[in-house]
Structures are given as C-alpha cells and as structure tokens.
Amino acid sequence: MTKNIAILYGGESCEHDISIITALSAYNIIKWDFNAMLVYMKNGKFFIGESLSKITTYSNFSANKLNEVFFQNGNILRKKRRTIQAQKIDCALVCNHGGAGENGALSGFLEVNNIPYTCSGMVESGICLDKVLTKKVLDYYSFPYLKYKVLYKNYDISELDNLDDFPYIIKPAKLGSSVGISVVRNKAELIEGIKLGHLFCNKILIEKALSNFEEFNCAAVMVNNKPVISSIEKPIFNDNYLNFYEKYITSNPQRELPAKISNKLRMQIEDMTKALYIQLNLSGIVRIDYLYCNDTLYINEINTVPGSLSTYLFKVNGLEPIELLSIVIEEAIIEFEKKRLFTMEFSSSVLDNFDAKQLKGGIKK
Numbered sequence: 001m002t003k004n005i006a007i008l009y010g011g012e013s014c015e016h017d018i019s020i021i022t023a024l025s026a027y028n029i030i031k032w033d034f035n036a037m038l039v040y041m042k043n044g045k046f047f048i049g050e051s052l053s054k055i056t057t058y059s060n061f062s063a064n065k066l067n068e069v070f071f072q073n074g075n076i077l078r079k080k081r082r083t084i085q086a087q088k089i090d091c092a093l094v095c096n097h098g099g100a101g102e103n104g105a106l107s108g109f110l111e112v113n114n115i116p117y118t119c120s121g122m123v124e125s126g127i128c129l130d131k132v133l134t135k136k137v138l139d140y141y142s143f144p145y146l147k148y149k150v151l152y153k154n155y156d157i158s159e160l161d162n163l164d165d166f167p168y169i170i171k172p173a174k175l176g177s178s179v180g181i182s183v184v185r186n187k188a189e190l191i192e193g194i195k196l197g198h199l200f201c202n203k204i205l206i207e208k209a210l211s212n213f214e215e216f217n218c219a220a221v222m223v224n225n226k227p228v229i230s231s232i233e234k235p236i237f238n239d240n241y242l243n244f245y246e247k248y249i250t251s252n253p254q255r256e257l258p259a260k261i262s263n264k265l266r267m268q269i270e271d272m273t274k275a276l277y278i279q280l281n282l283s284g285i286v287r288i289d290y291l292y293c294n295d296t297l298y299i300n301e302i303n304t305v306p307g308s309l310s311t312y313l314f315k316v317n318g319l320e321p322i323e324l325l326s327i328v329i330e331e332a333i334i335e336f337e338k339k340r341l342f343t344m345e346f347s348s349s350v351l352d353n354f355d356a357k358q359l360k361g362g363i364k365k
Helices: 014-031 107-112 122-129 129-138 187-200 244-249 263-279 307-317 321-340
Strands: 004-010 035-042 045-048 067-072 074-078 083-088 090-095 146-150 168-171 182-184 203-206 214-223 226-235 288-292 294-301
Touching: 004 014, 014 035, 014 244, 014 307, 014 321, 035 244, 090 321, 107 122, 122 129, 129 146, 129 203, 168 187, 182 187, 187 203, 187 321, 214 263, 214 307, 226 263, 226 307, 263 288, 263 294, 288 307, 307 321
Parallel strands: 004 035, 004 090
Antiparallel strands: 035 045, 045 067, 067 074, 074 083, 146 203, 168 182, 168 203, 214 226, 214 288, 288 294
C-alpha cells in the first residue's frame, strides 16, 4: 500500500522562503512513489491544497482556497462540511529550516501526535540549532571548533574591552542561512554588528574571523544502522563568509563538487562527519559545515534540516534523490516503531494512597 507522507515546511523562521523551495523540490521527487501531501505552516496554522505545489502561490499568499488541517494521534484531520475526515500519516518529511523545524519544537509536536518524522529528535535538534550549545557539546566530545565569546542582549559595554584583535565575525546563536551575520573590523562596526545580531536572537557569538580559509560541507544519513557519508563540496564565495545572496539569490551558486582536496583531508572530513552523527545521536539527513585554515579543520555548523535536504551531495555518489528520500522515510518509520516497544506505563498505588489534603489549596467542594 502506498504510504501517506506529509511534507511539512514554512513556519515562523527567517529561512521560511528557502523551506518552501526545499519542500516543493522534495514533493516533485517523491510524488510518483508516495501519496505526498504538502502541509504548509503559516501563522501558527497548517494548510493543505492543490495550489501549494505552485511557487507562485507564495508571492501573495492567501489561505482562502486552502483547507486548514490538524494533527491527532497519527492522523491528519480536515473539516469537510459538518464532518471531520481523518487520514493516517505514515511519516512526516520535515523540510522546515530554522524555527520549529530545527529547534526541536516540531519534533516534539510530531512525537506527541504519534507521527514518525525524518529529522533529529527534540533535544538533539535544539542543541544543534543553538551554536553556543553546539560548541559546548563539541568541547565535551573533543571535536575542534573556533574559540568564541557569547554576548547576551542586556550585555555590559565593558564586555567588549578585550575585543581588539580584529576582524571578528558575529553570528546570531539560533539562526542559519547566514542571516544576521557580519564581519567587523573596528569597534564602531562591532557595535553595529552586535545590534544586527540581536535583532534576530537574544544571544550572539563573536568569533575571530579567519583569513585565507576554505569551507567544506559534508552530509550523512543513517542506512541500516550505519551512517552513509555524502560527497564533499567546497562553496566558492567572495566575502569573508558564504552570505545569503551567494547561497540562494544567484542563479548559479559557485561550488566544487566533489571538492578537489587531498585524500587525507577527505578522510578527515568523512570520519569526523560520521563520528558527529553517531556521538550526537542524530537522525535523518544532516549536513555539517567545516572551516579549514592553516591545516586545521574546525566544525562550523550542524544542520539537522539542510537546504534541499542535501540530495545533490548524495547524488554525486550515485544515490539518486528518490532513493535517498525513500531511505529517510523508511528509516524514520523503523525508528518510530522501535520507540513504541519501550514501556511507557508503570503501575503503582500512588494515587490510591495519596492524601488529597496535601494538594495546594485543598479540594473544592
């Protein structure tokens, strides 16, 4: 029987528009093999409808011709006249970049509603989206990362006194796609960069900006309890970092794919990607971004819902997009069934023996 797949995307995020592109791409890949359904998240609601498959729908979005739906106990529910129709959802293909899709909220929501999903769990997702927490975990496992300083929104100006070894790069702690990032070369630019970063997040990272460095991206996916590693790409950019324009606006983003690197560096990136995927207990397709400078490799970001779901990185290795997404869906369902085997109930006499008078405020009669 053909599986029902809900492709979730959109939501409250600065990466909302990129999520739409990822979802429509995924829809066109899997719609021939699955009963695929686009489920668009907008203004705290879920919508379905035929027009969602057209990119023009989102330019001047209107929900008038769409149906609002809800999730409950493994089903998607829609109102139809005076009745509610329920349809079983076999798996949710998560395409939400940033926001609820990568901070763990959507993972938790889907777990509560007994729906398998294709990204990392609630805790793992939340850690990886927060760059500060990511670095703390990397430190615990002795993975290499750039030194940093955390600055909260209510910071004291004196916290900037020791920052004079310019240039620095400033990043909002919980954002992706290079949004809110700036490279600063003096104190005046530092203040402005901090203001920009705090528009997007209550805490920012300040890192020493590297020079003459390279960036590499590598993805991983779990197949039969073993992580499979993608090809490695090297983005080509003109700024001190790969900015939003170079990632998404240019018609032909520049990259080396596969990256022309030594066998030693390739093995180092592949081994580190595999180790991170396992140690951090990640799921689904995960892309890890690296910085390479002076023969040293640093982990820059861990993307638990990467752009385009990194299908192009695996395709270079001969894994076609439909095969990749089919694997991700099947693995998510298998993992969901494994979790259901755990005992979730524990019988006790606590309630029978509990003295109701201990409840604060007593019992109303």
